[in-house]
Amino acid sequence: MLLELEDVSFTYMEGTPLAQTALRDINVSIQEGEFVGLIGPTGSGKSTLIQHFNGLLIPTRGKVFVEDKEVGVEIKPAETRQKMGLVFQFPENQLFEESVFGDVAFGPRNLGCSEEEIEVRVKKSLEFVGLDYDSFKNRSPFSLSGGEMRRVAIAGVLAMEPKMLILDEPTSGLDSQGREEILSRLEHLHHTESLTIVLVSHDMDEVAHLADRLIVLNEGRILFDDEPRRIFSQAQKLREIGLGVPHVTSLFMSLIDRGMKVPSSLFEVEQAADVIVDMFEEMVR
């Protein structure tokens, strides 16, 4: 198993009057090659949870295993961070080098890679995020568009060659074009490299389209952990905790309420068009 959390609880500032429990009894495991969407309202513990995935936080109670080794006991947190690449929110704020090359090279250089190896990795990582190596390597990161800067930041994490890529709301604040660039690169990475991806998002349409498994957090606990279509059939429960469902799901739920015979678990516009056209053709017959 690539990642396993066993009865993990986490309390900020434990033992003080300000103690606040952010995670309670989390049990979850992620296999190599999965694409997992992590959703939940603000304050539900998403960011705290992903910081346990890469050893930035050590659980107050419970254990975290990376490749079957217990973090902090059998594997150092520092090594965990290299295996589990975490892209924070607004990662472009952490760009600092004078060139795109320098920024992406920072990680592998710290790992002690040779200059040759560094160049290979930088090239590969930039290509993964869809930026042409020759035209971007010497540019200043600060001359790039918001979407490009964010892709450079993601390339910096990929250059560490992690086993898992964890992204905390990677499309937040971008325009539609920037959003689509990032999402299509993630999809590509998942399909061609079988990279394991955990995507934290507020956008239901986004995770529904990409992830093959969703984990819903609420008040520090796992509320659902299942295939997207099964989770979206719990629309009522999701709305109660301040989340929505994809637009298409919401459409089909309303159609069912009005007595139409359509599936309740659709979320892609393309599929929706097919189902609706079929339905009307059947009526005509």
Place this chain on the structure above:
Amino acid sequence: MIEITGLSFVYNPGREDEILALNDINLAVKEGEFIVVLGRNGSGKSTLARHFNGLLLPTEGEVNVDGLSTKDPQDLWKIRQLVGMVFQNPDNQIVATVVEEDVAFGPENLGAPPVEIRKRVDEALAAVHMSEYARYEPHLLSGGQKQRVAIAGILAMKSKYLVLDEPTSQLDPRGRREVMETLRNLNVKEGATVVHITHFVEEAIYAERVIVMDKGRVALDGAPRAVLGDVERVKSLGITPPPMTILAHRLAKRGLKVPRDILDVEEMVRTLCSLS
């Protein structure tokens, strides 16, 4: 009314990295309008927003607020009182350590008498539904609540025009809903004029008027249905149309009698039910 005539703006004029950010903009914002401005990154939205209250001054052309020109330094303070701005980051615009003191900051600077300030602060917080948080420390609030406090600060200045530059971009869905409801409410009940800049196309659905910027120009300007229903054109300007509008287009292409300018789920449900 805010009147913009022949407005062009150049960043770094005369230098190698000179950029023409706004190119001959002509635009009028009437009192009581609710306008949503869309456009991809770099299209000039924020540069335009900063012209409404004279944070930036035109390279060419003119911006007039209720007849006062932003080019006239003597009118600038009056203009800034008339046109209030809210920015992206909720943490960068709150200055005080208590919510009500932050809202009072504007009217205090205007020299309003204390009784008047008290009244304005109470009314402003009530208008954004934040009265119960008057004595809170701002850092205890959610992002959506902080943006509502920032809006209250503008209301307490008695500004007529609210210009918001991506106020929802860093908020979660709940915070986004709170801010949008607050803006709609202020527009309908208090008659506030709202210019709302955003990347979220679903926030444009309920506006009266949608403007799409592209390469420093106004590319589209009209009712949401007319603007967003033109799916191909909107896409070519870097904006993803609402999912239900895309679905309507697909259905119409495949021969169903569905109008191509459906904007939201409710409308789609009504249309499909009337077909069957």
